[in-house]
Amino acid sequence: MDIAGRVYNHTFKIDPIVRTLLDTDFYKLLMQQMILDLHPNTKVKFSLINRTKSVPLAKIVSEQELREQLDYARTLRFTNSELIWLAGNTFYGQDQMFMPKYIDWLRNFQLPEYDLRVEGDQFVLDFEGDWASVSAWEIPALSIMNELRARSAMRGMSRFEIDVLYARAKAKLWNKVERIRFLQTQVGDDAVKISDFGTRRRHGFLWQRWAIEALMEGIGSSFTGTSNVKHAMDVGVEAIGTNAHELPMVYTALANTDEEMIAAQYQVLSDWSDFYGERLRVILPDAYGTTGFLRRAPEFVAKWKGIRPDSKDPVEGVNEYIEWLKLKGENPMEKIAILSDGMDIDSIEKCVKLFHDKIGATPIGWGTNLTNDFAGCSPIDNDADFKSMSLVCKVTEAEGRPAVKLSDNPTKATGPKDEVARYLRVFGTEGMVEHAVKV
Structure with missing residues (x-):
């Protein structure tokens, strides 16, 4: 295209x-x-x-x-x-x-x-x-x-200035693909799992499709799918996702006492588990603070498949989860930690290398820095207009x-x-x- x-x-x-x-x-x-x-x-x-x-x-x-x-x-x-x-x-x-x-x-x-x-x-x-x-x-x-x-x-x-913009953006993205390929040689393909989470802040629909197809071509089986349902259907990959902060936010807003507010997050998990069963049991703990969430969590939470630490430093978030699992008598190598908060190629490399032998898997949900990284790509003096927000x-x-x-x-x-x-x-x-x- x-x-x-x-x-x-x-x-x-x-x-x-x-x-x-x-x-x-x-x-x-x-x-x-x-x-x-x-x-x-x-x-x-x-x-x-x-x-x-x-x-x-x-x-x-x-x-x-x-x-x-x-x-x-x-x-x-x-x-x-x-x-x-x-x-x-x-x-x-x-x-x-x-x-x-x-x-x-x-x-x-x-x-x-x-x-x-x-x-x-x-x-x-x-x-x-x-x-x-x-x-x-x-x-x-x-x-x-x-x-x-x-x-x-x-x-x-102009037509050619836009052409240069996209040519540079493609080269920038492909450079990231090459770094992921090298990462695969270091830790193995099975330890590198990356999906597209970039719909909400994408540069555009067509660019998101190009980024998805570039990852499909460039990293093979390490590309596990996309959160975007339309693209998943059209290119034949897995649609990825579980739940978001709006669930605990609404449940907690409707609570009448302090005790009900604290219990609301765990009621969300109970309802979710009852509705969807085991396959989608991934904790999103940070709506009101991950540390407090884990400390107060009922015993059943430790049995869930994994966690998505969404607003902590990813290294701190995964380490905290691993230590909590050990306290609960759970094996971290049987769990996953989905990393999706502002991940870029540097943090992807760092986290995969650090955790590939410490927790079962660290799937990456690659968002804005995949589908809207045009910084430094414009051939004219409007680079600030392309910086993501x-x-x-x-x-x-x-x-x-x-x-x-x-x-x-x-x-x-x-x-x-x-x-x-x-x-x-x-x-x-x-x-x-x-x-x-x-x-």
Whole structure:
């Protein structure tokens, strides 16, 4: 595919940013199915949050263009072929992961309405309604905003300048592929497991596809799949994902006492396990601090398959998990630690080398630094316009109550200040370390 030519000549009709409802992350579908079954009437609010305040999105991206893309996404419906694939495919070795009741619901699903306005130099973008429906906006909203920013950066560049931009980006990515190949020779192919987690902050749909195919070609069996359901279907790889922070955030927001707040995270795990069984039992412990989560965890948590330490330094997070497993009498070599928070080629090499003989596996969920690393690639003086930003879309209310995420990195905390303070009182600050957020 001539990506540069396609980008230079693209029209809305040929290249809308979100072109199918299947262009989302796999964990969204898994969570949506459970939410529909267990919490069909829960009302929530999701909001776009730009943690990179130095990027004035409302001055970069046209509000009209943003509305056009959001409105177009609302016209999309799942196609019969997509629903047949979801219903009939095997995921994580399990047949019929998605039940007929859920497939029937998807058949008529439409993204709900949105509320968009401008405050200062930032957009305020909110989605309110039934939890299962509103949650589906997270990935398309982030994809749309990130690609509109990239398109803005390329507007005015000539055909050849864009060609050079992509040529350099391809060479930069392929250099990472070569480093992974060398890593395979050092620790063995089985110790290197990498999947694409880059949908939400990607440079663009077409570029994500190119990155996936480059990894398929370049690292062979060490490429284990993609979180993007559309790409997984089209190129025939595994769809990867389990669950996200919105589950404990909503459960905790609905709790009435301090004790119920602390118990909420473990109720999420219990519900998840009851719903999906053993194959998807991966802990996401950092919503209110990993150290406190592990210290208070019921005994059944240690039996789970593994962990995804999402906001601690990956080395610290995996070491903490290994030591906790040993205290619980569990063998770390029978567990996995999925590393997905801002992983780049340096941290991938470091973690795989360090842990390949200390824990069963360290699968890498490679996100922004795979699908949106264009730093230093532009042939003109606009490199800053291509630097990735930390843009999230989080649940901010549940049944009218504020929803809060603390994180192992307090810089990532979301929610009203008084509520963040209350959550810190309830959960404590054990193990939390503040550091800059890059992606």
